[in-house]
Amino acid sequence: MVVTGRAVLLALAGTVAVALSGLIGAEVTAIVLGVLAALLVVDVTLAASPGAMRLSREGDTSLRLGDAATVHVIVANPTRRNLRGSVRDAWPPSSHAAPRARPLRVAAGERQRVRTTLTPTRRGDARAAGVTVRSIGPLGLAGRQRTLSAPWTVRVLPPFHSRRHLPGKLSRLRELEGQHTAMVRGQGSEFDSLRDYVPGDDVRSIDWRATARGDGVMVRTWRPERDRRILIVLDTGRTSAGRVGDTPRLDHAMDAALLLAALAGRAGDRVDFMAYDRRTRAQVRSSGRGSQVNRIVEAMAPLEAELVESDPAGLVGTILSTQGRVRKLVVLLTDLNAAALEEGLLPRLPSLTSRHxxxxxxxxxxxxxxxxxxxxxTDALYRAAAAERTLSERRRVTTELRRMGVEVVDADPEHIAPALADAYINLKAQGRL
Amino acid sequence: MTAIASTSPALEPTAPPGSRARRVWRSVRVPAAVITALVVISVLLSLGAERFPTGHLEPGSVSPDGTRALVNVLEQDRDVHVTRSSTAAENAVERAGGDTVLVVLLDHRMLPEELDALAALDVDTVLVQPSTRSLEAFAPGVEMTGRESPERFLDMERPVSPECDLSAARASGPADMSGELYTASPEVEAVGCYPGGDGDALVQVLEEDTTITILGTGTPLTNTALDVAGNAALALNLMAAEDVVWLRPDPPQQEGGAGIWELLPGGLRWSLLPLVVTLGLLALWRGRRMGALVPESLPVVVRASETTEGRAGLYRSRKARDRAAAALRTGFLERTTPKLGLGADPAPEAVVTAVAERTGDDPRHLRSLLHPERPDPYAGDDDTLVRLSEELDELTRRLR
Incomplete structure (x- = not known):
């Protein structure tokens, strides 16, 4: 049951009439209230039933954070009365659905498309909360309203800001493969093929044995290793919840992971992905060669930092047990938190580094x-001292990790993605994968 | 005065500290003591005070025009019932029995029906300065025929003598009887005493077995006049009975007046109902939501530097200068030693020597700066801590 402003005006007019009625006030009051009630009941009864509307949806199902998505609700009116009223497509507040509500007219037997624009400010799945249809009767005084279910989910994907670094890193990769436009010898370490020498080739790459066997001068070509396996592990424990700048560590880590996944996919490596704190939160297994970025983005979208201490023992165990025995590059995106790492990860590193x-x-x-x-x-000095202490602990952990043969990339949010890509390219150039 | 007093200590630089407060105390203490004493005395006095009702001929009043004294005297050997309304008086008379005197004061406060009902009680009655209507009810045939002059009324020195056969009056002798004067018509069996110009100030009407006594004034009954001449005797003689019912009616209450509600036109009164309905519809119109609120669980957002800032707060609150100095030194050494070509974890002496070679500073000073012996000379107070940070910064700059 809803009433409109017109009903209020009518009641107000009735009030004035009673006030002016003088001695016959009781009779006029009865008439006014009776007429008002009758009109409201008639209007509510004659309004098209909102519960009888048939809803369906269409529109976007995913978008990158920062973009806008459009979702339509199609309201079909199977009744024999015209629907006149308003409709609201409700979404969670962080989806910033607009417009909030809009007027709606659906003639009997027809359908109407209601458009809602979402500009989410949070990553993850945004689920439609329900469509409220308000139907006003022919007199425009009162009506009925019902919230109907029309499920729809829009997945808000991580923004992948570091995409802009991809061309630069890819050109470094091509340089590595010897496919660069400048004719330089590929720096890879894997033997590719023998071909005839052409002027300009590095004389150091001449294969004398093959030259002796044949007519012309042969050169060996090298290429970087391909089909290596990379496992990107995202730590979603409590340390990933910390906000650096305006964004949690987790989102910075996702950005870096996406750049690495895109780069490695182009380089012909297989990329697996896993998110872990005390259990596996998300997992993507590579299926053959090719880019896994889209699947990884999908898997990342609903991830949130959990307020639990990560379980490094479980993490190491999961990696060793589920990821096969093939040697791979394990990229662990976490925080260099002295307490968490020294107690949890460091003692279990040898079993991991011995194989990967x-x-x-x-x-x-x-x-x-x-x-x-x-x-x-003095206050500033105490702050400086506390910060020095934090940095010192971080350096100590870094040193400790490097001593155990672990590569460490420690960079601020601006540079973490390119720094991680560079580390990967360097490892590839050194043939250490 | 105040201005001079307040500025004078400022002009005297030799005035000892606290003299201003002492001077203020000296000037304030006498008035403060007086006010305190007054308050204490008035509080003590008010503790024992009893509040008496006031009013003309009020039986509880101790003021000159009250009748508390007479009532107290009467209570010594008879029952006195003080009543405030005619019905209470009727009840009291009926309870009291045969030998009863009803004293009616201020009867103009009563309605004619009440007067008639009292007159029908058939009991000895003393009317004090009755109204005309009261006279008609109690003693038909007696009329007010004159009034003594106010001068005579206030003249307490010369009471009037009874000059009649009424034993109660004659035994009392002269009394302050004046005021209204009455005359009884010949058909009525009546005795008049204390004659004035146009009538008598006391008229006693004898009915079948009761007497109606009409007093022209209440003065003989008052506290102030009771001990003068024969006033007390007259009053006691007139009220000679086992029970005395004393009726001093309260002023009639206003009742049944038309309120603002009844003065409103009927239409306006009725319009409240549709108005309430209108407000209800207004609330429904504005308050009805389009569907329920949508809940959403929000992520925890905390700054990553929170723990570092917490540690800084701990350092500050505990004034942990030694920890702070150690942290600053460690930071400096960890940044500097790789640049000096020294390996990880170099010996303190090696660091000091290397830095001294680069900068040409005194090794002993550098040793106390970088690897001090206990107690740390830079952790003594805030100034030395600041100096430590400055020297470390300076060293960093020169080693760059």
Whole structure:
């Protein structure tokens, strides 16, 4: 049951009539209230039933964070009365659905498309909460309303800001493969093929044995290893919830992971993905060669930092047990938190590093660097000292990890993605994959 | 005065500290003591005070025009019932029995029906300065025929003598009887005493077995006049009975007046009902939501530097200068030693020597700066901590 402003005006007019009625006030009151009630009942009864509307949806199912998606609700009116009223397509607040509500007219037997624009401010799945249809009767005084279910989910994907670094890193990769436009010898370490020498080739790459066997001068060509396996592990434990700048560590890590996945996919490596804190939160297994970026993005979208301490033992166990025995590059995106790493991960590293190559990447907080440079007054010095202590612990953990043969990438949010890509390219150039 | 007093200590630089407060105390203490004493005394006095009702001929009043004294005297050997309304008086008379005197004061406050009902009680009655209507009810045939002059009324020195056969009056002798004067018509069996110009100030009407006594004034009954001449005797003689019912009616209450509600036109009154309905519809119109609120669980958002800032707060609150100095030094050494070509974890002496070679500073000073012996000379107070940070920064700049 809903009433409109017109009903209120009518009631107000009735009030004025009673006020002016004088001695016959009781009779006029009865008439006014009776007429008002009768009109409202008639209007509610004659309004098209909102519960009888048939809803269906169409529109976008996913978008990158920062973009806008459009979702339509199609309201079909199978009744024999015209629907006149308004409709609201409700979404969670962070989806910023617009418009909030809009007027709606659906003639009997017809259908109407209601368009809603979403500009989400949070990553993850946005689920439609329900469509509220309000139907006003022919007199425009009162009506009925019903919230109908019309499920729809829009997946808000990580924004992948670091995409802009991809061309530069790909050109470095091509350089590595010897496919660069400049004729330089590929720096890969894997033997590719023998071909005839052409002027300009590096004389160091002449294969003398093959030259002796044949007529012409032969050169060996090299290429970087291909079909290596990379496992990107995202730590979704409590340390990933910390906000660096305006974004949680987790989102910075996702950005870096996506750039690495895109790059490695182009380089012909197989990329697996896993998110873990105390259990596996998301997993993507590579199926043959080719880019896994889209699947990884989909898997990342609903991930949120969990407020639990990560379980490094479980993580190492999962990697060793489920990821096969093939040597691979394990990229662990976590925080260089001395307490968490020293107690959990470091003692279990040997079993991991004996079989795989481990690369730990961490987002460094520029705020701590800024604090360490604070001067002027004792309070500033205490802040600087606390920051120095944090940095010192971080350095200690880094040193410890490197000593155990782990590659460490520690960079601030701006540079973590390119730094991780560079580390990967360097490893590839060194043939260490 | 105040201005001078307040500025004078400022002009005296030699005034000892606290003299201003002492001077203010000296000037304030006498008035404060007086006010305190007054308050204490008035509070003590008010503790024992009893509040008496006031009013003309009020039986509870101790003021000159009250009748508390007479009532107290009467209570010594008879039952006195003080009543405030005619019905209470009727009840009291009926309860009291045969030998009863009803004293009616201020009867103009009563309705004619009430007066008639009292007159029908058939009991000895003393009317004090009755109204005309009251006279008609109690003693038909007696009329007010004159009034003594106010001068005579206030003249307490010369009471009037009874000059009649009424034993109660004659035994009392002269009394302050004046005021209204009455004359009884010949058909009525009546005695008049204390004659004035146009009548008598006391008229006693004898009915079948009761007497109606009409007093022209209540003065003989008042506290102030009771001990003068024969006033007390007259009053006691007139009220000679086992029970005395004293009726001093309260002023009639206003009742049944038309309120603002009854003065409103009927239409306006009735319009409240549709108005309530209108407000209800207005609330429904504005308050009805389009569907329920949509809940959403929000992620925890905390700054990553929170723990570092917490540690800074701990350092500050505990003034942990030694920890802070150690942290600053460690940071400096960890940044500097790789640049000096020293390996990881170099010996303190090697660092000091290397830095001294680069900068040409005194090795002993550098040793106390970088690897001090206990106690740390830079953790003594805030100034030395600041100096430590400045020297470390300076060293960093020169080693660059």
């Amino acid at each position: 190559l481990l690369l730990v990447a961490a987002v460094r907080d520029p705020e701590v660097d800024r604090m360490a440079a604070e001067r002027g007054g």
